[in-house]
Amino acid sequence: MNSYLEATARERLARVFDPGSFQEFLPPSARVVSPHLGQLNAPVAFDDGVAVGRARLDGRPVFVAAQEGGFMGGAVGEVHGAKLVGMLRRAIADAPDAVVLLLESGGVRLHEANAGLIAVSEVMRAVLDVRAAGIPVIALIGGANGCFGGMGIVARCTNAIVISEEGRLAMSGPEVIETASGVEEFDARDRALVWRTTGGKHRYLLGDCQVLVADSVAAFRAAALAQVAGATAVALTLSALEREQAQLTARLERFGHVREPMELWRALGVAAPEALPLLEADAFVAQVDALRLGGH
Amino acid sequence: MDWHTLTAALFPHGCDVREEHQVLTGEGRAGAGMVAVVGTTGHVPIGVETALAQARFILQTVREHPGRPILILVDTQGQRLRHRDEMLGINSYMAHLGKCVELARRSSHRIVALVYDQALSGGFITSGLMADACYALPDATIRVMGLPAMARITKVPEERLAELALDNPVFAPGPENYLRMGGIEAIWRGDLAAALETALQLDSESDTRSALGLARGGRGLAQRVIAAIVAGDDVLAP
Numbered sequence: 001m002n003s004y005l006e007a008t009a010r011e012r013l014a015r016v017f018d019p020g021s022f023q024e025f026l027p028p029s030a031r032v033v034s035p036h037l038g039q040l041n042a043p044v045a046f047d048d049g050v051a052v053g054r055a056r057l058d059g060r061p062v063f064v065a066a067q068e069g070g071f072m073g074g075a076v077g078e079v080h081g082a083k084l085v086g087m088l089r090r091a092i093a094d095a096p097d098a099v100v101l102l103l104e105s106g107g108v109r110l111h112e113a114n115a116g117l118i119a120v121s122e123v124m125r126a127v128l129d130v131r132a133a134g135i136p137v138i139a140l141i142g143g144a145n146g147c148f149g150g151m152g153i154v155a156r157c158t159n160a161i162v163i164s165e166e167g168r169l170a171m172s173g174p175e176v177i178e179t180a181s182g183v184e185e186f187d188a189r190d191r192a193l194v195w196r197t198t199g200g201k202h203r204y205l206l207g208d209c210q211v212l213v214a215d216s217v218a219a220f221r222a223a224a225l226a227q228v229a230g231a232t233a234v235a236l237t238l239s240a241l242e243r244e245q246a247q248l249t250a251r252l253e254r255f256g257h258v259r260e261p262m263e264l265w266r267a268l269g270v271a272a273p274e275a276l277p278l279l280e281a282d283a284f285v286a287q288v289d290a291l292r293l294g295g296h
Numbered sequence: 297m298d299w300h301t302l303t304a305a306l307f308p309h310g311c312d313v314r315e316e317h318q319v320l321t322g323e324g325r326a327g328a329g330m331v332a333v334v335g336t337t338g339h340v341p342i343g344v345e346t347a348l349a350q351a352r353f354i355l356q357t358v359r360e361h362p363g364r365p366i367l368i369l370v371d372t373q374g375q376r377l378r379h380r381d382e383m384l385g386i387n388s389y390m391a392h393l394g395k396c397v398e399l400a401r402r403s404s405h406r407i408v409a410l411v412y413d414q415a416l417s418g419g420f421i422t423s424g425l426m427a428d429a430c431y432a433l434p435d436a437t438i439r440v441m442g443l444p445a446m447a448r449i450t451k452v453p454e455e456r457l458a459e460l461a462l463d464n465p466v467f468a469p470g471p472e473n474y475l476r477m478g479g480i481e482a483i484w485r486g487d488l489a490a491a492l493e494t495a496l497q498l499d500s501e502s503d504t505r506s507a508l509g510l511a512r513g514g515r516g517l518a519q520r521v522i523a524a525i526v527a528g529d530d531v532l533a534p
Contacts, residue, residue, distance in 0.1 A: 113466050114438070115466050115515055157394065162313050208388050236399045241392070248392055251384065252344055
């Protein structure tokens with residue numbers, strides 16, 4: 001089995017990185033569980049839904065984290081967030097070649113509401129601290145739960161995102177929008193629309209991610225390796241953020257009136273946008289690479 | 297509190313703040329010099345335009361007024377819940393705003409935030425929670441998500457969540473809970489101008505919220521987990 005989507009967080013760690021190289025910080029045997037889930041009679045996990053540690057990627061030392069979508073959708077609670085922050089701060093001290101985040105998360109764990117919100121904020125600041133220390137941060141997104149909410153923001157604070165066709169990256173989940181704004185605003189059961197709006201191919205066309213890969217652990221490994229080896233201009237700079245400001249402004253001016261992702265693809269110059277969802281990753285990239293927006 | 301009243305109280309020596317599409321930008325005169333002011337009003341949802349306008353002002357401040365302190369005024373009902381904003385990549389716009397605040401911090405701008413009305417979730421993570429220190433007025437409300445949507449996602453009945461929101465520190469929306477968890481540095485009462493002056497003098501570039509949360513008894517595990525991992529221990533300190 002080579003599917004990244006179907007693998008668990010720990011299977012991904014074992015196979016994206018060099019065999020046997022993952023060493024976990026605060027492993028499940030430490031029995032550190034959420035202090036908040038009990039009052040809602042929700043189950044706890046001995047890793048609180050995330051594994052963090054160090055590993056090697058083609059021999060290079062890296063710090064890593066993998067969120068487990070099977071536990072509360074990978075959502076960030078107090079302990080989960082603190083494990084990410086602890087790993088990120090230790091990375092600054094140890095100076096590995098990169099930090100690689102295997103993200104799969106609905107964002108703030110609503111069962112831990114306020115504590116989860118602060119935790120995601122701390123993760124966001126810690127990611128930017130790692131970049132400021134000159135260590136590149138790479139995000140991989142290809143799990144069934146996508147990368148949403150505060151973690152969708154965290155992902156866009158990294159140096160590069162590798163996403164699969166099946167990966168999804170956004171802010172509010174369709175269910176949240178439907179509940180708040182009505183089914184006519186966003187029908188959460190329209191899977192094709194959800195995919196067109198949040199899926200890896202759409203994000204790649206907008207330039208919100210750097211690499212689009214097929215749903216395979218080997219493809220994610222190869223892409224992560226290339227991003228780690230090729231990372232430049234790691235820290236934030238005024239000129240880079242002014243460039244991003246110009247790109248996001250242009251995106252809004254050009255597509256702010258568009259109602260449907262397929263219209264946006266057509267406006268980008270895609271001749272047959274209705275055919276894009278059916279293309280394999282390689283064929284898709286070959287067809288749209290010259291048309292897609294610039295990335296960051 | 298109305299933002300005109302608020303800015304007048306914060307800057308008795310004068311300020312020039314304008315509102316455009318519920319985004320506030322401008323400057324105020326504090327004891328030690330000018331302070332850049334940016335934020336939102338009217339509980340506006342933070343959509344792509346709202347995020348971009350604030351980011352533009354912060355970048356302009358970094359470019360044209362090196363080192364000038366930045367005051368972020370927070371009043372938002374959260375990220376805009378629209379299909380169109382998601383299609384355009386609202387998470388990228390929000391992340392951009394957060395990165396602009398981070399750049400300002402790294403460029404020696406002191407960043408102070410004040411929740412003067414509502415703060416909610418995504419609109420708060422990339423504004424107030426990115427500051428060196430975030431403060432709140434006593435009657436501010438800070439929450440993660442409206443209860444109906446929260447009930448749908450968690451499968452916990454809305455009545456149960458409403459009950460928890462009354463007094464459970466993890467669910468209740470008052471600033472005192474955020475204070476105890478370290479998310480809010482202090483609650484400002486009385487002389488707002490004096491409180492701002494004090495905040496502008498403090499120097500805390502690093503993120504100390506988990507340590508504050510432990511010291512104040514509101515978040516017992518976060519700091520201990522972080523410390524254990526940084527120290528390479530597999531056991532938490534008591």
